Amino acid sequence: xxxxxxxxxALLFAALTLGACGIYSFSGTSIQNxxxxxxxxxxxYKAQKVNPSLSNDLTEELRTRxxxxxxxxxxxxxxxxxxxxxxxxxxxAPAAVSANEVAERNxxxxxxxxxxxxxxxxxxxxxxxxxxxxxxxNSTETLDAVESTLCxxxxxxxxxxxxxxxxxxx
Numbered sequence: 231x232x233x234x235x236x237x238x239x240a241l242l243f244a245a246l247t248l249g250a251c252g253i254y255s256f257s258g259t260s261i262q263n264x265x266x267x268x269x270x271x272x273x274x275y276k277a278q279k280v281n282p283s284l285s286n287d288l289t290e291e292l293r294t295r296x297x298x299x300x301x302x303x304x305x306x307x308x309x310x311x312x313x314x315x316x317x318x319x320x321x322x323a324p325a326a327v328s329a330n331e332v333a334e335r336n337x338x339x340x341x342x343x344x345x346x347x348x349x350x351x352x353x354x355x356x357x358x359x360x361x362x363x364x365x366x367x368n369s370t371e372t373l374d375a376v377e378s379t380l381c382x383x384x385x386x387x388x389x390x391x392x393x394x395x396x397x398x399x400x
Contacts, residue, residue, distance in 0.1 A: 261300060261397050265350055268302040269309035273342065277320035284340070284381060285317060291389045300397065313396060315344040318360075322373060325366045338373065338380045339364040342388060346396045359395065363387035 270293050275285040292313070296302060302311065319341030324333035341362040348354040365380040367373075 261302065262351060265310045265348070266303060267305045267309040268296055268300075268311040268313070269305050269307055270296065271312070271314040274316040276316045276318055277341075279320045279322075281320055281377070281381065284320065284385075287381065288317065288342070288385050288388060291385050292392060295389050295393050296397075299393075310349050311396070312347040312349070313344060313392070314347075315342050315392075317341070318343050319362070324369075333369045335366045336369050336373070337364050337366050338377070338384065340381070340384045340388065342392075344392055344395070356395070361388055361391045361395075363391070 270289065273285050273289045273292075275281075293304060297304060302309075317340065319339065321339050322336050323339070324335070325337035326333070326335040328334050339362060341360060343358050343360050345357045345359070346355060363384045365383045367376045367380060
């Protein structure tokens with residue numbers, strides 16, 4: 231029984247110590263205590279091939295991720311943290327080709343360019359960093375038929391990558 235108590239005490243001590251230093255959390259973020267707000271600007275669509283809902287969907291998913299997993303207040307401008315970006319690529323290319331040189335699978339790829347400003351800790355800033363994610367689909371299906379599902383999958387990957395690069399610093 232004493233061993234169990236000692237282990238529990240050690241775990242509690244470790245949890246309190248990590249929580250007390252203020253920059254680590256169980257959500258995987260490393261946000262300093264004095265950083266209180268974030269503004270995430272609308273991601274402009276600058277890719278040649280048009281997807282009318284992608285900018286809005288990506289922006290809203292990124293805002294939702296920050297709302298759910300951080301303590302940061304979202305503001306319209308002048309946040310301690312600022313994320314701006316643009317969708318620079320939206321393309322379909324063959325991902326797997328058969329022996330007859332016919333595409334069996336196609337790949338939808340979305341590329342975004344992101345800038346991150348940390349007004350309190352400018353050493354964390356980055357400008358114009360490129361993120362890319364893709365999803366594959368069978369060539370027997372049309373892009374129109376699977377586009378919304380693929381985009382949701384791609385947005386999830388992009389949001390994870392952007393989140394990690396900005397506040398998880400991975």
